[in-house]
Amino acid sequence: xxIIRHPQKGKLHRPVVALGTFDGVHLGHRQVLxxxxxQAQKLGAHSAAITFHxxxxxxxxxxxxxxxxxxxxxxxxxxxxxxxxSVIVIKFTRHLQKLSYEDFVVNYLVRKLGVRWVxxxxxxxxxxxxxxxxxxxxxxxxxxxxxxTVVSPVKVGGQIAKSGKIRVLLGEGKFDWAVxxxxxxxxxxxxxVRGAGRGARLGFPTANLKVDPDKLIPAQGVYYGLVGKKxxxxxxxxxxxxxxxxxxxxxxxxxFHGSLRGRTLEVDLLRRLRNEKQFTDAxxxxxxxxxxxxxxxxx
Numbered sequence: 280x281x282i283i284r285h286p287q288k289g290k291l292h293r294p295v296v297a298l299g300t301f302d303g304v305h306l307g308h309r310q311v312l313x314x315x316x317x318q319a320q321k322l323g324a325h326s327a328a329i330t331f332h333x334x335x336x337x338x339x340x341x342x343x344x345x346x347x348x349x350x351x352x353x354x355x356x357x358x359x360x361x362x363x364x365s366v367i368v369i370k371f372t373r374h375l376q377k378l379s380y381e382d383f384v385v386n387y388l389v390r391k392l393g394v395r396w397v398x399x400x401x402x403x404x405x406x407x408x409x410x411x412x413x414x415x416x417x418x419x420x421x422x423x424x425x426x427x428t429v430v431s432p433v434k435v436g437g438q439i440a441k442s443g444k445i446r447v448l449l450g451e452g453k454f455d456w457a458v459x460x461x462x463x464x465x466x467x468x469x470x471x472v473r474g475a476g477r478g479a480r481l482g483f484p485t486a487n488l489k490v491d492p493d494k495l496i497p498a499q500g501v502y503y504g505l506v507g508k509k510x511x512x513x514x515x516x517x518x519x520x521x522x523x524x525x526x527x528x529x530x531x532x533x534x535f536h537g538s539l540r541g542r543t544l545e546v547d548l549l550r551r552l553r554n555e556k557q558f559t560d561a562x563x564x565x566x567x568x569x570x571x572x573x574x575x576x577x578x
Contacts (some may be wrong), residue, residue: 291365293395294327295319296388299403300442301330303348304357306462307400307433307440314398314428316362324395328358331371337493338371346495348442348449353466367392380406384419396426403429435460452498454551464504464547465497467513467528471539474529481561483568485514485529486539488546496528497548499555503575504548506532512568512575513546516555533572550578 297315301308312328319326336345349357355366369375369387378386383406388394397420404412413429420427432439440460448457449465458465469488490496499516514529530546552571558564 291325291327291367291392293393294325294365295322295396295398296367296392296394297326297328297363297398298388299330299400300334301328301349301354301358302334302442303445303461304354304361304463305348305433305440305442305445305460306435307430309361309462310433311398311400311430312358312361312363314430315396318396318398318426318428319364322395325364326362327365327367327392328363329367329369330354330358331369333371335371335376338373339376345493346446347491347493348445348461348495349466350468350491350494353468357463377407380411380415381419382406384416384423388425389423394425396428398428398430400430401432446495449495449497452500452551452554454497454500454502454548457497458549464549467494467496467546467548468543469528469546470543471541473540474527481565481568483531483565483572485531486544488528488530488544490528496526497551499526501552501555501571502548503550503552503578504530504546506530506544506546509535510575510578511546512552512571513548514555531568531572533576 295315295318297311299308299311315328316326332351334345334347336343351368358366388397397416399413399416401413403416413427417427434440436456436459438444445457445460448454448460467488467490469490471486472489474485474487496515502513502515504511504513509532511530511532515526517526530544552574556567558567
């Protein structure tokens with residue numbers, strides 16, 4: 280898959296693009312990506328996903344402290360998994376924020392990329408102050424000679440799959456619903472750093488993950504996941520049994536022996552097993568960890 284950081288005309292020949300930020304690449308996003316792939320196949324053209332980095336909200340309203348569902352690299356990998364040929368990363372700046380919607384279309388979609396077709400979600404908004412939507416995009420498509428496909432919302436359990444909703448669900452510990460809306464595991468990527476070694480002393484050595492500070496960490500608790508094809512138990516919390524400390528992401532891979540320090544791990548969280556608990560002593564904690572591992576191995 281080709282990654283284009285600074286789009287210029289001629290890099291791609293009249294591509295079919297899926298346009299959006301696509302944080303999370305959830306089920307709704309995937310429908311937009313699939314529409315672009317299918318339209319490209321129909322036209323014998325190249326498919327591309329346009330995304331923005333940093334996330335527009337990080338520039339427009341930095342005080343909100345937005346946390347991302349996907350890092351840029353994770354997003355790019357998900358685009359590839361959904362059949363997209365290329366990813367076009369547009370740097371979101373104050374200048375871009377102030378562009379009128381027509382100037383954005385002319386400068387980026389028409390002049391730099393020469394798009395043949397654009398696929399967007401039902402609620403796509405663009406231009407200074409999010410002043411334009413799908414109606415204006417279709418009108419500009421007619422004016423400048425590109426087609427537009429607007430994709431309908433995707434509902435899960437009667438609720439529309441949206442990045443903001445998924446962030447809320449993850450923060451509230453409603454992990455299973457969040458994963459259903461995503462349509463894939465929730466990935467945490469990070470470098471293994473030195474820990475206190477308490478897990479090893481308890482008989483369950485863990486890899487302590489240093490995750491990107493912009494990444495949304497799910498609610499504290501114990502999770503089942505995969506590292507590659509290996510099952511794992513992941514504790515996200517502050518270890519209240521030993522006195523509240525900093526928030527840590529600790530990964531235990533049953534049956535694994537060896538050091539992972541310094542390596543970068545991609546941990547795919549699949550299920551939330553339980554809330555974080557405070558135990559009266561280490562022995563009770565050990566018994567609970569054993570139960571967590573049994574559940575994980577049975578999944």
